[in-house]
Amino acid sequence: MNTTNQDHAELPEQERVRREKRQILLSNGIDPYGMAFPDRESIRDLKRKLLPWTKEGQDKDHLPESPIKSRIAGRVVLLRRFGKAFFATLQDNGDRFQIYVKKDRLPEGVFDIFNDTLDMGDHLGIEGTFFKTKTGEPTLEASSLWFLGKSVHPLPEKWHGLSDIETRYRQRYIDLIVNLPARQVFEDRSRILSLIRRFMDDRGFLEVETPMMHPSPGGALARPFVTHHNSLGTDLYLRIAPELYLKRLVVGGFTKVYEINRNFRNEGFSPRHNPEFTMMEFYMAYHSPEELMALTEALIPELCQKIRQKTTVQFGEHEIELMGPYRRISYLGSLKDHFALSEQDLFDETKLIECLKGAKIPIPPKRAGKPYFADLQNALFEETIEKGLIQPTFVTGYPKAISPLARSSKDNPEITDRFELFIGGIEIANGFMELNDPDDQLARFEAQMESRQAGDLEAPPPDLDYIRALEIGLPPTAGEGIGIDRLVMLLTEQTSIRDVLLFPQMKPEG
Known part of the structure; x- marks a missing residue:
């Protein structure tokens, strides 16, 4: 000015x-x-x-x-x-x-x-x-x-850290000048991304780029940002996940692919959430979720060793050991043990609501096209089990009802071959055996459409071109997404996602 x-x-x-x-x-x-x-x-x-x-x-x-x-x-x-x-x-x-x-x-x-x-x-x-x-x-x-x-606007004489936290995020250019530890976090972030790429490239993965604007939102359950393309005269959606495009590439013959890029979800803010965030998603044809977990167990301690010269981090009040092997628990088994439930209780809505009330957890509303017990189970898991998973833990066996893109287990069609990795009480990764039956996938899309028509803005409309790709033939494929921002939080010992984003999204001033 x-x-x-x-x-x-x-x-x-x-x-x-x-x-x-x-x-x-x-x-x-x-x-x-x-x-x-x-x-x-x-x-x-x-x-x-x-x-x-x-x-x-x-x-x-x-x-x-x-x-x-x-x-x-x-x-x-x-x-x-x-x-x-x-x-x-x-x-x-x-x-x-x-x-x-x-x-x-x-x-x-x-x-x-x-x-x-x-x-x-x-x-x-x-x-x-x-x-x-x-x-x-x-x-x-x-x-x-x-x-x-010439600097015509003086730098602050003193920098009081947390008391100026809003200014630090809004005026990151000042923060980087006067707060050298903050600068180190972002130098470490850059190194982490380079190390991840080297790790994946050394294992035969091909880095690719897929569209950021989608004609139909898909690949996750999330509310999208909507924009409009004037020349095409159509609405487009900032991507909530690259998943469906990456699996199209596996259909096309790329057997090991990965992408590190931005995703956008029209949701609120928290120490763990920013509407714009970085993910790595990768897919391995002819591989299994077990191999995904083994790769993840190798990647994370290697990154920690190269960034911190050790395999432990201090995350909040917890010291966490990142060297594998990581503990494994089952999704439903953890709920049974924590709440002393029987197998039958897990699917009894009345019993689950009693557990929610006892733990003082808000009861989720019913949504069309989705079994209500699944939402009740998930509310219990997120508010109790998840927060206690401090040391690295793989949670396996997620229900089909909350895993619309995952392949069902051979032993139980209502359970999927899906896992999530939690560290420090935070979800770091989500992986599963991809559903490659086009008819089963279409049926799940149609169930999601029923939820969408009932007002669930996170349920995406069917992506019929993706169904066509599955009809061409997707080989048995395992895929995983890793939250890069959360992983950087862990490796740099930062407990807020805003401290690892150069320019986090902020509410307008004034």
Whole structure:
């Protein structure tokens, strides 16, 4: 936003003074926003180069025989003035280095201009020579200076963490400057994604990209975001899952595929939910859920070891061991044990409602096209069993009624070959043997349509092209989705999803 001089009087004093300093620079022929700064050495590389003379415990007089010159740039994050000299600390990509600027070492007039106009937050370029201060601090003494970007809005003098949490999320650019631990989380996130890709590629998977806008929402039970394509004259849906397109690729002959990308679900916010989130989904033709679980047990501790140099994490108040093998429990068996239910009780709606009331859990409404006992079971599971699964646990044997895309078990057609992985009380992964019978899949789609017509906005309409793909023939296939944001939360020891999203969705200000 451009602000005229006439407007400056209405600005906060610090900002008004900074804009006046910007004008001083312009009056002296100095562009306050600088130019490209070629041949710059990163501070990280400079510190690595200086390591032989800056190791901890070395004498402050231990210096190279020949002067070491460098050309660095960064944001001023510390500034101390001493009359005819000043010290400043520059921050470049999270690394910091001290510089020393002395009046008699610069061309006539240069020091005065920079000393009068430089503020915390400004971008500065420097060319200088390495030395160590009396206290042994590695420093560059400037022989040349360049203004590379004037900050007219001051950085916060103090950063109080949780008391400023809304500002941290809304103004992540400030958070990344002043909160280096937050920056480390996002560097770790980038590394985690690279490591996942390497892990999958090494095992013969092909990374693919599928559409983000779907003519019909599918692949999960969730309310979609709706948009409109003007040229086509039709509504489209931001995808809630890539599942149906990835399985089309398996039909087409790609036997091991994966995708890491965004999904969108029109739902609320919580420490574990953001409407826009990252998932990895992968599919393996001719494989089983057991092989999916084995792959997951190998992936997660490997990531943890490479990110944290150990296989344990501190997640909230819990220390969690991520090295497998992971515990396994059954969905219905866990409910039976927790509530002391019989096999018959599990499907008795009256008995299940009694359990919900006893645990003070809201009773879900009935929905057409779906057995009511399944919703009651799921409410019990989510509010009791799930929250207690702290150490890595695979939950197996999910009912068919809540698994519309999963293949039924050979032993019990009402139970599917599906599992979910929970760590720290959070669902991290969901996998199953894919339903590949087109007639069975169509019947389940039609049941979902009945729910949709009764007002269930999470139930998707039938995807008839996907049915056609199944009619062409999907081989026995196992598929899994891993919530990347939640996995990053775990591996970086963050208990809120917003702390691992650079720009989490926020309510409008005001």
